Amino acid sequence: MNPPQLYTASVPVFQRYLRQLSLMLDAAQAEVTKGRVNEAQLLEARLAPDMLPLHLQVQIAAGFVLRACAPLQGLPVPPLGSPAPGLDGLQALLRERQSYLDTLPAEAFRGAEARVIGSDAGRAQLQLPATEFLQHFALPNFFFHISCAYALLRQSGVPLGKQDFDGLHRYR
Numbered sequence: 001m002n003p004p005q006l007y008t009a010s011v012p013v014f015q016r017y018l019r020q021l022s023l024m025l026d027a028a029q030a031e032v033t034k035g036r037v038n039e040a041q042l043l044e045a046r047l048a049p050d051m052l053p054l055h056l057q058v059q060i061a062a063g064f065v066l067r068a069c070a071p072l073q074g075l076p077v078p079p080l081g082s083p084a085p086g087l088d089g090l091q092a093l094l095r096e097r098q099s100y101l102d103t104l105p106a107e108a109f110r111g112a113e114a115r116v117i118g119s120d121a122g123r124a125q126l127q128l129p130a131t132e133f134l135q136h137f138a139l140p141n142f143f144f145h146i147s148c149a150y151a152l153l154r155q156s157g158v159p160l161g162k163q164d165f166d167g168l169h170r171y172r
Helices: 012-031 041-044 054-072 086-102 130-155 162-166
Strands: 116-121 124-129
Touching: 012 054, 012 086, 012 130, 012 162, 041 054, 041 086, 041 116, 054 086, 054 124, 054 130, 116 130, 124 130, 130 162
Parallel strands: none
Antiparallel strands: 116 124
């Protein structure tokens, strides 16, 4: 029997791009270790004054794993928690989310398409059919925050390219 559609549309995608985000943070750590990038400044870097800093972009991306997968299984969203400070703390958070994803049984997503999922979107309250929730809200927001993290890392001098974002392209 094939795994449920919303499992295959979510869990493997989250797994892949959390790995890519972790690799991007590895590259940032390498630049910090070489003395080319200041870790404290990097973590607080913003694309614009009214945008969130890097550390929160990573935390929010990781939070969307729980915010999407728990309700798709018909479960409440567990507490998101706060990571330990620094790049090491963000890496620990990403490992924690990967472990969560690794334990999810595909069968727990069976029947998810019939669910209506409620979520906060800023100050808006959403009630969306599960497929729409995943495709129009959870995944786009996950990718938005990863894209912001990527842009902040690039802006801060971390040598990244498109291949680091998706793991598919090759330019080097």
